[in-house]
Amino acid sequence: ERAFDRFFNSTVDARRLVVHVPGEKEMEAWLPGDEGGSRTTHATESSPWKPDEESAASGFVSLVGAGPGDAGLLTVKGRQRLLNADAVVYDHLAETVIPCDLNRDVELHPVGKKAGYHPVPQEEINHLLIRLAQQGKRVARLKGGDPYVFGRGGEEAQALNKAGIPFEVIPCVTAATAVPGYAGIPVTHRQEVVTVSLVTAHESSKVGGPQIRWDLLAQDKHSTLVGYMGVTSLPETVNRLLTAGMDPETPSAMIERGTTSRQRVVRAGVADLPGAVLRSGIRPPALFVIGPAVKHAEQLDWFGSRPLLGERILIPAGGEQSVVEALEMSGVEVVEVPLPVSSAARIVVSAAPLTGCIFRTADEVEALEDERALRNWGSEVVAFCVDEGAAARARDLGWARVEAVLDAPA
Ligand code: SAH
Helix, strand or coil, X not given: CHHHHHHHHHHEECCCCEECCCCHHHHHHHCCCCCCCCHHHHHHHHCCCCCCHHHHCCCEEEEEECECCCHHXXXXXXXXXXXXXXXXXXXXXXXXXXXXXXXXXXXXXXXXXXXXXXXXXXXXXXXXXXXXXXXXXXEEEEECECCCCCCCHHHHHHHHHHCCCCEEEECXXXXXXXXXXXCCCCCCECCCECEEEEEEHHHHHCCCCCCCCHHHHHHCCCEEEEEECCCXXXXXXXXXXXXXXXXXXXXXXXXXXXXXXXXXXXEEEHHHHHHHHHHHCCCCCEEEEECHHHHHHHHHCCCCCCCCCCXXXXXXXXXXXXXXXXXXHCCCEEEEECCCCCHHHHHHHCCCCCCEEEECCHHHHHHCHHHHHCCCCCCCCEEEECCHHHHHHHHHCCCXXXXXXXXXXX
């Protein structure tokens, strides 16, 4: 079996769908009786068909954009790569977007910044991607928003390229368009806003002076200015814009965790925005939007006005999709979890506070019992039970809040 594995690994490149006929020396190295562990490597290295160590591995990396947080905004192609991956390397901001139905044996590598923890340095992330690919794995690198917009995706691609690892980029919607969209702000508007500028705003407080021409941006009356990573430096940014002549009344907004159940929006004239943000306690991840388009949010706030916004509800997978859709249309963030609970689902569930769980049977209550110790699963989580047996089981197991929803709503 071992000999066969050696033979297969050294002659078949499953990724590129090619095989090669081994040379005599290579075959000798695989003969049974020779159990030297280093032989496989040796055989591979000596292959005339695979010129160097890097390309000897059939690994591949997909840099997959996760979008800004709403799991439904992941692309079809991105989802497909995640489902077929051997290893998923993911950022903290992308946690809610990981498909709960990932392969159960997939390797999961968190590398993101999390409050209270140090982020994994970029160098280490690059090395991890290279190492996994060199082990011959299909790697999905899941990054918040679009991989190439302020996410250091370009650096990861360069590192892979340098190491000879084949890769692809799967773009996704970036926060600058999706987040304002959910907050009722069209970032362009015919005859009114004809330019959009995406800036990384913490740059305004950088030592050595800003690279951004805030003076030019301040003059442009027909544009929308969207700032990533700009919460702490907001007073400084606004100061620069006003000094350069921006109208202090220019409509502006700061949006925290846009597209998710925890979305919060503050709107004010630009001069008042820093104060308003401070009072509301808005924290990163958040972005600011400045420009005339922001005023449309007064009429177009389709997401913020949904009655159940703020609810994040777990449902065991396999139920009616129409129920899921109806909940989503009411503003609920629905997390569909396969039972028994997968590791991927566990990450998604604990990525943000849950407010409720829907149970159809007592078995489902049972299957989720161990998960109640997860982060973000407080005692206030409501068990909505569609079945009397489920409700009884939840009460037995000590759920503080059980609601029997015995008649499905019309
Ligand atoms: N590549 C990402 C951006 C990464 S930088 C993209 O294309 O969107 C991280 C910054 O993006 C955050 O500090 C915040 O400014 C912004 N951001 C990402 N997701 C966000 C969200 N859901 N709501 C508000 N801002 C968000």
